[in-house]
Amino acid sequence: xxxxxxxxxxRTSPVRPASGWVFMASELSVLFRRRRTWALLLALAAIPxxxxxxxxxxxxxxxxxxxxxxDQITQNGQFVSVTALTVAIPLFLxxxxxxxxxxxxxxxxxSGTLRYLLVAPVGRARLLVVKYAAAAIFCLSGTLAxxxxxxxxxxxxxxxxxxTLLSGDTIxxxxxxxxxxxxxxxxxxxxxxxxxxxxxxxxxxxxxxGAMAATVVVAVISQVLGQLPQLEWIHPWLLSQxxxxxxxxxxxxxxxxxxxxxxxxxxxxxxxFGALAYGRFTSRDILA
Amino acid sequence: MxxxxxxxxxxxxxxxxxxxxRLTKRFGAQTVVDGIDLSVPRGSVFGFLxxxxxxxxxxxxxxxxxxxxxxxxxxxxxxxxPRHLPNVLPRVGALVEGPGFYPxxxxxxxxxxxxxxxxxxxxxxxxxxVETALERVGLSHAAGKKVGAYSLxxxxxxxxxxxxxxxxxxxxxxxxxxxxxxQGTREVRHLVRSLTxxxxxxxxxxxxxxxxxxxxxxxxxLRAGRLVAQGTLDxxxxxxxxxxxxLTPDVELAHQVLAGVGxxxxxxxxxxxDYHDGSPRISVPLPADFPPDRIATALVSAGVRINGFSVExxxxxxxxxxxxGEGFDVVQ
Ligand SMILES: Nc1ncnc2c1ncn2[C@@H]1O[C@H](COP(=O)(O)OP(=O)(O)OP(=O)(O)O)[C@@H](O)[C@H]1O
Ligand SMILES: [Mg+2]
Numbered sequence: 001x002x003x004x005x006x007x008x009x010x011r012t013s014p015v016r017p018a019s020g021w022v023f024m025a026s027e028l029s030v031l032f033r034r035r036r037t038w039a040l041l042l043a044l045a046a047i048p049x050x051x052x053x054x055x056x057x058x059x060x061x062x063x064x065x066x067x068x069x070x071d072q073i074t075q076n077g078q079f080v081s082v083t084a085l086t087v088a089i090p091l092f093l094x095x096x097x098x099x100x101x102x103x104x105x106x107x108x109x110x111s112g113t114l115r116y117l118l119v120a121p122v123g124r125a126r127l128l129v130v131k132y133a134a135a136a137i138f139c140l141s142g143t144l145a146x147x148x149x150x151x152x153x154x155x156x157x158x159x160x161x162x163x164t165l166l167s168g169d170t171i172x173x174x175x176x177x178x179x180x181x182x183x184x185x186x187x188x189x190x191x192x193x194x195x196x197x198x199x200x201x202x203x204x205x206x207x208x209x210g211a212m213a214a215t216v217v218v219a220v221i222s223q224v225l226g227q228l229p230q231l232e233w234i235h236p237w238l239l240s241q242x243x244x245x246x247x248x249x250x251x252x253x254x255x256x257x258x259x260x261x262x263x264x265x266x267x268x269x270x271x272x273f274g275a276l277a278y279g280r281f282t283s284r285d286i287l288a
Numbered sequence: 289m290x291x292x293x294x295x296x297x298x299x300x301x302x303x304x305x306x307x308x309x310r311l312t313k314r315f316g317a318q319t320v321v322d323g324i325d326l327s328v329p330r331g332s333v334f335g336f337l338x339x340x341x342x343x344x345x346x347x348x349x350x351x352x353x354x355x356x357x358x359x360x361x362x363x364x365x366x367x368x369x370p371r372h373l374p375n376v377l378p379r380v381g382a383l384v385e386g387p388g389f390y391p392x393x394x395x396x397x398x399x400x401x402x403x404x405x406x407x408x409x410x411x412x413x414x415x416x417x418v419e420t421a422l423e424r425v426g427l428s429h430a431a432g433k434k435v436g437a438y439s440l441x442x443x444x445x446x447x448x449x450x451x452x453x454x455x456x457x458x459x460x461x462x463x464x465x466x467x468x469x470x471q472g473t474r475e476v477r478h479l480v481r482s483l484t485x486x487x488x489x490x491x492x493x494x495x496x497x498x499x500x501x502x503x504x505x506x507x508x509x510l511r512a513g514r515l516v517a518q519g520t521l522d523x524x525x526x527x528x529x530x531x532x533x534x535l536t537p538d539v540e541l542a543h544q545v546l547a548g549v550g551x552x553x554x555x556x557x558x559x560x561x562d563y564h565d566g567s568p569r570i571s572v573p574l575p576a577d578f579p580p581d582r583i584a585t586a587l588v589s590a591g592v593r594i595n596g597f598s599v600e601x602x603x604x605x606x607x608x609x610x611x612x613g614e615g616f617d618v619v620q
Contacts, residue, residue: 022411026404034392112388113402116450119352119384120405121377285355 020126027134031100037138040096041145047092048084048150052077056157077158078176081150082250085187088146089243093139094219097191100138101198102212104131105281109206109288124282132199132274139191143184151180169252179249186246186259193239193269194219200277206288239269303366305330305458305489306351311360313346313513320346322513323360328491328506333484335500335521336493338510339612344493345385347510348462351491352382365457378408381456383464387447391436395427395446398435402450409454421449426475440467448476452483459483461492465499477503497604507604511612525607532574532583535596539568545590546572549583567595574599 031037055073067086072079105128108114117127154160163176171179198215205211222239225231235241242265245258306328313321321343328334338344349355351364353373362369364376389398399418403409409417422431425445435443444467451459461480465473473496480490480503494500500507501521508518517524532551536542539561546552551572561570574580580599587594 020407022404023407026401030390030393030401033397111390112386113390114388115349115352115354115384116382116388116402117405118354119377119380119382120402121374122405123374283356285349287349287355 020130023122023126024130024133027130028137031134031138037100040099041141044088044092044096044142044145045149047088047146048080049153051084051087052080052150052153052157055080073154073158075159076163077154077156077160078151078163078173078180080154080158081147081180082183084146084150085143085183085246086244089187089190090223090240091220093142093146093187093191094194095216096142097135097139097194098198098215098219099212101135101195102202102210102215103208104135104199105202106205106208106211107202109286110208112288114288115286118286125278128199128203128274128277128281132195135195135199136188136192139195140184140188143187143191147180147184151177165250165252166247167251171252182249182254183246186249186262189259189263189266190240190243190246193266193273196270196273196277197239200273200280203277203281203284237265239265241265303330304328304363305332305365306334306491307363308347308351309361311347311350311362312358313343313350313355314358320513321350321357324510324513324515326508326515326518328489330489331484331487332506333480333490333492333504335504335507336491336510337495337497337500337507337608338493339495341512342510342612343513344510345462348382348384348460348491348493351460352380352384353377354384378406379457380460381451381453381458382460382462383447383451384460384462386463386466387443387450389435389443389446391434393435394432395435395438395442395449396422396431398446399450399453403453406453417453421452424452424479425449426472441469441472444468445472448479452479455486456488458489458491461490463494464492465494465496473499497608501604509608509611516611517607521604525601525604530574530576531600532570532572532580533596533598533600534570534587534592534594535564535567536570536587536592536594537568538592539570541590542570542587542592545586545592546570546583549586551578551583569596 051070052073055070067083069079069083069086073083105114108117118124122130160173162170162172163179164170194215197218198211201214201218202208202211219240223243226235226238226240242258242262245262248255248258304327306326308324308326310323310325311321312319312323324347326347336344336347346355350357350362351369353370353376356370365379367376369376389395390401393401396418399421400414403414403418404411419428419431422428425448427442427445427449430438430442435446438446444464448461448464451461464476468476477499480492483490492500492504504521506518506520507524509516509524534542543552543561551574561568563569580597584594584597587597
């Protein structure tokens with residue numbers, strides 16, 4: 001250690017605080033420098049690869065079973081990404097989002113970094129916003145990991161050409177890539193509500209694994225409730241209500257209403273659980 | 289002694305860096321901090337002492353706005369906490385209850401991350417400030433290593449470095465020498481002195497009384513959430529209170545002589561001796577104005593054989609035990 005007395009440069013006078021982007025960038029770099037984040041993204045990317053290889057190896061006549069769009073893959077590789085997203089939506093995507101969103105605050109608490117961030121100082125509200133934004137960016141990354149890998153492996157293993165939509169119309173390759181991107185946007189939006197739920201649960205505990213598991217359980221329960229016709233009155237309010245509505249983007253003209261309803265519902269979840277997270281986190285003692 | 293002592297005499301006393309009024313914190317039914325009135329003078333090195341579980345870390349958490357007080361008032365750097373935290377925290381550096389870092393990032397990356405979280409420092413000097421802080425705690429060579437691979441003491445040093453990232457008006461160190469080797473401990477002492485020289489007030493909690501005695505200008509002692517002593521080191525040690533120790537085989541005779549000069553009351557002749565390395569030792573408090581040579585002369589002329597004769601300032605450890613009790617069990 002050097003106890004050189006002049007070695008500490010003076011603080012530049014704190015006239016005007018810097019913008020929040022520096023911390024946002026730091027948050028993203030911490031998220032994407034974690035091996036865990038890459039493991040999650042790789043696991044998601046493995047889904048289209050497995051699907052494409054399995055279809056390629058067993059290319060018999062279509063059986064009519066399995067996830068939607070599966071049978072179209074042999075005719076057109078561009079269906080790999082849509083099929084993979086359909087497979088990933090009920091469990092794999094919520095799982096990875098649950099890990100990242102459940103970790104937001106609880107992970108910092110358990111590693112002891114939360115108190116140092118707050119003392120640094122990061123305001124509690126700012127920390128919540130930055131954490132949520134980073135988790136939302138992870139939702140987009142996860143969706144893109146599935147879709148981009150699916151598009152590439154589909155093009156590598158299967159013919160690529162004009163796509164016949166659910167409405168019977170045919171679109172070119174460029175247009176179909178655009179539709180795939182729209183579906184990614186739809187799926188990302190679908191996950192934003194779950195992200196907010198995860199953020200809130202994460203403020204309740206110092207045990208990240210608990211928050212992760214609870215978030216995934218919420219996603220599963222929402223889908224189970226969605227399957228019960230007796231609970232039809234609750235369905236419009238369920239987190240997962242519009243998760244599979246992206247098929248409407250595969251019509252000509254595009255049916256935007258499910259996109260709109262989904263966005264509205266997810267925004268509702270973000271507002272409610274964001275407010276709960278704020279209320280909890282700003283009033284809580286940080287004892288970890 | 290540091291410049292701190294000179295300052296405390298002046299106006300600085302009226303403007304403490306940390307001031308609490310009847311600060312209380314309850315966890316459920318347990319009162320962990322019980323109506324304490326702290327006053328930390330500007331420029332001081334303030335030792336915050338107390339047995340395990342006496343409420344030191346809890347108090348520090350409240351000062352930093354991590355926990356809310358149940359009742360009472362807190363002012364840090366002259367501003368009310370928690371209302372003015374955003375103004376206060378940029379001027380405060382802290383190590384609270386051990387270091388906390390991302391194990392998957394290097395020491396350097398961790399410091400850059402925490403520095404990036406502070407909106408009130410210049411990003412353009414970040415690299416150099418991080419390197420300087422690493423150098424000050426002797427971690428320059430291990431800065432590229434993942435914190436997960438750090439030893440206990442290395443993490444502790446990194447935690448101290450985090451408090452030094454920029455100039456601070458107040459630095460709070462909760463048991464800074466925890467897990468440090470003797471060199472590290474000594475360097476922390478140097479560090480604290482250099483911080484004081486830069487005008488930083490240092491608030492340090494510790495159990496290591498010898499350490500505290502060497503670096504602190506002021507101390508406060510906490511016992512089960514209550515403040516049992518506070519003031520300058522000398523005030524708390526009992527200014528001028530000294531301890532006379534005589535090593536002699538002639539215990540009876542020596543007692544009589546000491547009673548004769550008025551140092552021992554007649555009734556308690558035998559309460560003042562114990563054994564030190566197997567030979568009897570007599571210890572009695574010596575009033576400040578009592579000349580020790582008079583005692584030596586009296587002992588010798590009475591024919592008492594003397595193997596050792598010393599006059600010492602009562603140690604902080606004796607005082608600490610006297611204030612907080614002998615018992616080893618943690619007070620609930
Ligand atoms: N989260 C908590 N919930 C309930 N009680 C707590 C909590 N944190 C601390 N305590 C209690 O508060 C008391 C004081 O704890 P604190 O950590 O402030 O002690 P300390 O003086 O820092 O001790 P040490 O020297 O061991 O670090 C203890 O009795 C402890 O059990
Ligand atoms: Mg403690």
